[in-house]
Amino acid sequence: MERIKQRLNKQNTLDHVLERKVDDQELELADDSDAFSKTSSELDVDITLRLKLSTSNNSIDERQILADATKFDDIDKSEDNEDTENPLNGQTVFEIISTDTVKDRHSNYVVYRILLTKSSVVDQNPVIIERRFSDFEQLHCDLNTQFKHYMEQVVFPKKRLFGNFTPRTIAKRSRAFEQFLTHLYSIDEIRFSQVFLEFFYLTDLKEAYNLMLDVEYEQSITKFQKVLLIQEKMLGYLNVLIGETLCALVSCCKTVEDYTLALKYGKQALKCYTSHEDNRFYLPLIQTCIHLCWKVGEDKEKLEEKLQQHKRDSGDIPTLLSVVHSAVLL
Incomplete structure (x- = not known):
């Protein structure tokens, strides 16, 4: 019986020590305050x-x-x-x-x-x-x-x-x-404010457009791709700002004759303008995607139908590259 009591006393002592260690750890963590916000x-x-x-x-x-x-x-x-x-x-x-x-x-x-x-x-x-x-x-x-x-x-x-x-x-x-x-x-x-978004990608975006204007298309593609990744993290998937970056990528990839990659970006860009068909990028983008489909041997019938639906009232359609350039220079 005495041995049992001794064991119980030892166990109680051990439990007390463990509880005290946990309390000390919690106190130490609680004391590690942040100078960030007034709330937790x-x-x-x-x-x-x-x-x-x-x-x-x-x-x-x-x-x-x-x-x-x-x-x-x-x-x-x-x-x-x-x-x-x-x-x-x-x-x-x-x-x-x-x-x-x-x-x-x-x-x-x-x-x-x-x-x-x-x-x-x-x-x-x-x-x-x-x-x-x-x-x-x-x-x-x-x-x-x-x-x-x-x-x-x-x-x-x-x-x-x-x-x-x-x-x-x-x-x-x-x-x-x-x-x-x-x-x-x-x-x-x-x-979604311009100030917050620019903190993440404005520098890279400016550099990408400058490289494009300097006809350094291969380097500009790399920069635009990084901007695209950041924009997708910040804006989601379907957004007109992402659409503009994709249009720049389409133009650059088409210029260096990477038609498959250009068409891939073009299809994604068209999704961004589903609810913005009056956007100045939309018709030049469709026209470019039709040309890219012809280049890679893909069916372009539905794109041509879309283009004909809008073309009657639009007159001559500028090239996508010229629209991208004008957007940068404005």
Whole structure:
């Protein structure tokens, strides 16, 4: 009996120690506060998104796989596909995967590498962008001017007099920036605003168009492809802004005689203009796709019917490349 009591006492002591360790760990985690927001809701969103991404290997269904595999199917099939069924829908996850401290003659700064992925599937096309603290700071300033009501709940991490380049400060800022972007993305008015979108792809888009205007088509295709990946993460799948990028890709690929790739982008672009047939890109795009179908030996009858329906009142149709050029120069 005495031995049994001793064992029970030891077990109770062990349980008490374990409980105290758990309490200490929880206290330590609770004390690791973020200088990001006045509430903890953004952190909850961030954790939820990460959980979705980490479990997506087991949750992807056959419909999502089929949607991804037939992403560039014939346009007559696309009319039956709802945008909500496309695997590019779902939340975008922002994760800072690495940083670099850059030293030059005038100043030191930290480069943050941000990984963009979609949480709804195992993202086969993640994309990485690089931004500095000053880029985040400018974004916060611009949004605060345009969306003051929404930005009142966001506390932006400020620069410090000392210790801006310590691993601890950089790590805490990385976490804060992830939550910052997640929070902004959750507000539709901000998510689709020009200021927010330009933070992600404006630099690459300008460079892509400049390369195209300089007749550096191969290099511009690479840049436009990166912009397209970012836009799909931020805007979904069917969007006129994505349509413009796709039209630029069609024009560049056609110029370098990669007709198969040009037609693939052309079909996707036509989906973006399903509800925007009055858009200036639409008829030149159809005309170009007809020519590309002829080049690769695909049926072009339905496209020709679509063109004839609109052509009667449109007069001469400019080339797609000229429309893309004029859009850049305006």
